[in-house]
Amino acid sequence: MSTSNAILEGLHDNSRNGNGSRSDDGFRRALLAGTIALVLLLPGAGFAAEPPAAGTPAKAAVVAVDNLLITTPPPPPNVRRPILSWGEGNGKSRFIPALEIVGFEALLNVYGRIVYPDDVDPNYSEGHKVFSVTPSTAWRHLTKGPWGFDGDSFQVNQIQHPYQGAVYQGFARSAGLGFWESAAYTFLGSFLWEVAGETTKPSINDQVASGIGGSLLGEPLFRLSSLVLEDGKENPGFWRELGAAVLSPPAGFNRHVFGDRFKGVFPSHSPATFTRVRLGANFTGHATGPGADNNVTRNEGALDYYLAYGLPGKDGYTYDRPFDYFDIQFTAVSSRNVFENIMTRGLLYGKKYEAGDDYRGVWGLYGSFDYISPQIFRVSSTTLSLGTTGQWWLTRAIALQGSAFGGIGYGAAGTVHPTELRDYHYGATGHGLLAARLIFGDKAMFDMTAREYYISGFGSTQVDGSERIFRGNASLTVSVYKRHGIGIQYILSQRDASSPGIPGTHQTVGTWSLAYNFLGDSRFGAVEWRPGEIRSR
Template sequence: MNNPLSRHARLRLAIGAALAAGLAPAAHAASGYAADLTFEQAVQAVQQARRDGLQPAMAQPGSQLDHGAGTRDASPQLDPQTGLPYVSTPGPQPQTQSAPQFDKNGKAYKGYGAAALEILGFQVALNRFDNAFAGPDYHVTLGTIRRNLHSSWVVDRDPFEVNQLGHPYQGSVYYNIARSNGLNFWESMGYAFGGSAVWEVAGESTRPSRNDQITTSFGGTFLGEALYRMANLVMEQGYGLDPGERALAMGVISPALFVNRSMRPGRGSDLFASNNPALYWRWQAGAGTAIKTEAGPAATPARTEAAVDFLLDYGLPGKPGYEYRRPFDYFRFQLRASTLGGIETLGTRGLLFGGPYAAGSDLRGILGIYGSYDYIAPQLFRVASTAVSLGSNAQWRMSDALVLQGHASGGMGYTSTGTVRGTSDREYNYGFAPEAMVSLRLVMGNNLLLDTTAREFFNGRLSNSETGGTDRVVRADASLTWRISGNHALALRYITSRRNFDFPDVTAGHQRRDTLGLYYVYQEAKGFGVVNW
C-alpha cells in the first residue's frame, strides 16, 4: 500500500515523535534521511507537522525510536521536573530532556527580554551584596552613573583575583543566563558584553574599566560556554547519578541554567544536543612537594601542597559523523585547586571556527580559530589571558598499541601578570601579548599514558602599552599515568612554573617553582580518550 504522506511529512512525524520523547539524538538521525533538511529546520518541521495534524506519539520502550531498549521497565519513570520519561542515550545513564518550546511562528523559543531582565536582576542583587560586604566601590548613585557615562574608560587596579577570576566568572553568569533563555553562542556573547558594560557604568562607583570589559565579556563567554556544555552533559549522560544529584551537579556547574530549567523548564533551557562527542576526562587528587623554588620578590611558599585537578577534552577529532559546526564543538577545560592558593588553574580553549581534516587512514584532526581563557597562579606569580589563536588538534594512530594525540596553537591575548604576596595585590601589568600552547598525549595500550602540556605568555614592550617592562611566563607539566584497574590509576606528575621579567622598579627578575607529586586518578574505564574510526 502506498503511504499517503509525503516523504517530508513522514520525516516530520518521525522527528516529532523523537522530540516528544526527548530523543534529540534520534531527531538528528531522522533529519539525516533528508540531506536538504538541517536539524534546525527539522525542529521547525515538527511545528509544521503539528499544523498539518500529524501529532507525534510518544516513543515506547523497545520501539525503533527508543535508544534505551532493553534498559528500561515497560513503564518508564517520569522526570519530576519536566513530566517526561527518562530516555537513555549512548552514555551510561538516562538523560533528562525538557520539552522544547516554540513561538507562534513555529520557531525555537528565544527569550531576549527575559535574558535582559534576569541579567539586570542579578546585577542589582550582586551590587547590593557587594555594597554591604565589599566596601564603598559599590555605593552607586545617580551621580556616579552620570559621571561614568561621560568619563573615559581606564585600566583599574582591583585585586588580581577580582579582575582575572571574578570578572570572567561574572561574565559566564551573564552568558549562561542568555544561553538558558534559548540564545545561541554569539547572541549570548553579546549579552555578556552588554551586561559587562552596564555593570562598569552602573554596578560600581569607580570609573569604567576597559580591562574588566574585555575579561568579563570574552573571558566570560569562553568560560561560560564550557560550563554550559558540561552542565548539559551531566544531565544528558547521567554518569550514575540519580535525577536529584544530576540537578545538583548542574546547579554547581551553571547556576543560571539550573534556575531557569527549574523555574521555567523548556523555555530555552531544554537539553542542549551534544551530538555525542568523543570525550577524555579525568580527576586527579594527591600531593606534591617543591623540588626547586626561586621566589624572587614574592614570599616563599610552603614546600608541600595537596591538590585536586579536573580535565575534560570535549569533541576530540576523528569520531565518525561528529561535526564542528558550532563554536566549542571542541573544547578543553581544566580546573586545579591546591591547599596553598585555592584555585591555581582555571582555563578553557575552544574551537570557534574550523573543521576536520584527514591524512591517510591513521590521522584525523581539526584546524581553525580557537578562543581561550587562562588563569594560572602557581604560588609565586600569576598570569591570566583572554586570547584568540590559530591552532589544531589531531590524533595519529602510530600502531595498534601506540596513539599520539596533540594540540598546538598560537595567537594574541589580553594578558596580565603579577607577583603573589608582593608588596600589594594590586601591582600587576597589562598588555596585548602573544601566547602559545602545545600539548601531547601518548597512549600506550590501555594501561599507560604520557601526558605533557606547555603554555607560554609573552607580555613585552612590543605588545604592551600599559607598562615599560617585559614579562615572559612558561607553565609546563608532564605526567605518567598507570592504570591499576578500570577507572582507577596512579600518576606521577611534574609541574614547572617560570617567569622572567624586567621592570624599572624591580631588582629580582626571575621566579621559578618546580613540583613533583603523586596523584590518584579517576578516569574513564579504558582508552585514555582514544577515538576509533
C-alpha cells in the same frame, strides 16, 4: 575605573636569584623539544620509512606489543539522545536573560552596599562610596568615562570577574540562545556593570575579563552542565540536577524557576570525550626568586579535573557550532592559592580534516582563557589563536593526540605579595601552546605540554615593562584496575620580568605531584574510527 599609576611589581625586585637556572633551562629546552617532536609527528612524517611487511619479525613484534597493551574490551559507543527541545518556540527567550542580567547586577550592587557600606577608593571612585551609584555617576561614565585600568586585586580581576561574565553567558545560553548571541549579552552585561554597577571609573581590563573571558569560561561550564543532564536522559534525578546547577548556576536557576519552559537540554551531538579526575599531593622542591623564601607551601593537597570534549575522529560528529571542541582544566590546592590553575580553550570556527586512514584532526580559530598561579607569581590571559588538534594511530594500540596553537590577546602577570594590592601589570599578550598525549592501549598515557605567555607594554600603564612566562609539564599515568590509575607529574613554571634601567626579576617553581587518577575512559580518550577495529567490537 581610573588609569592606574601602579608600578609593575616585578620592577621592584632588584635581586635575581639564578640558583638552578641552568638546570631549569635545560629541562625547559628538553620539554619543548620533546613536545615539538611529538606534536609535529604529522602523518606524512611516518611515510619516510616503509612499514614492516606482513609476516616479518618486525610486524610480528608490533602485533605482540599491541596485544599486550590492549587486554580489556573497548568501551561501548557513546550515544546521547536529545531531551525535549532546546532553543525552540517557547524554550527560547531574548527578554528573560536580559532581565536576569540586569537583576543580577542590581543584587550585586545591593550586596556591596550592605557588606561594604563605607568602602571608598581614593584613586578610582572619585571620593564616592564605591557602590553608591546614582544616575549622574552612570551617565558620566557612559558619556565621559574615562576608561582606564582599575586597582582591584589579581584574584578579583582574573577569577571573580571572568566568573561574573560566565554567569551572564549561562543566563543567555540556558534561555535557548546560541553562543554568539549569548556572547553579545555577556559583553553588554559587562559594559553595563562598568558604567552603572560601581562609582569607580570604567575599566578596560574588566571589560576584557568579564565581557570576553566570561564567555570563554561560561560556555564550557554550560556545556558540562548540559552533559550531566543529558546523560541522565528524560529524568536526570536529584543528584544530576544538583551537579548541573553547581556547574552552571544560571542554567540551574532557569530550569527550576521557569518550570518546563527551559527543561530542554542542549544537544551535545554525542561528542567523543575524555575525563580525568586526580586527587593527590604536590611537593614543591625547587623555588627561586622573590617570594620563594616565605611564600611557598612545600607540601599541599591537590584536586585536578580535566575534560576534553569533541575529540577529533568520531564518525558523524561535526564542528558546526562554537565549542563543539573544547577542553577545560582546573586544579584546586590546599594552600592559600586555592586555585592553582583554571584553563579552557574552545574551537570558535573550524573544520575537520584527515590524512590517510590513521589521522583525524580539526583546525581553526580558538578562544582561550587561562589563569595560572604557581605560588610566587601568576599569569592570566584571554586570547584568540589559530591552531589544530588531532589524533594519529601509530599502531593498532598506540595513539598520539596533540594540539598546537599560537595567538594574541590581553593578559596580566605579576609576583604574589602577602597583601592583595594592585601588584601586577596588564598588556597585550602573545600566547603559544604545544601539547601531546601518547596513549599506550589501555595501559598508560604520557602527557607533555608547553605554554608560553608574553605580556607586553602595549595597552598598559607601564609601556616599557614586559613579562615572559613559561609553563611546562610532563606526566605519566598508569592504569591499575579498569578506570583507576596512579600518576606522577612534574611542572616547571618560570617568569622573567624586565624594564629598561631596572634589574630584571627571575622566578622559578618546580613541583612534583603523585596522585590517584579516576579516568572517564579505559582507553585514555583514544578515539576509534578504523573500520576493522570498530567491527571487532
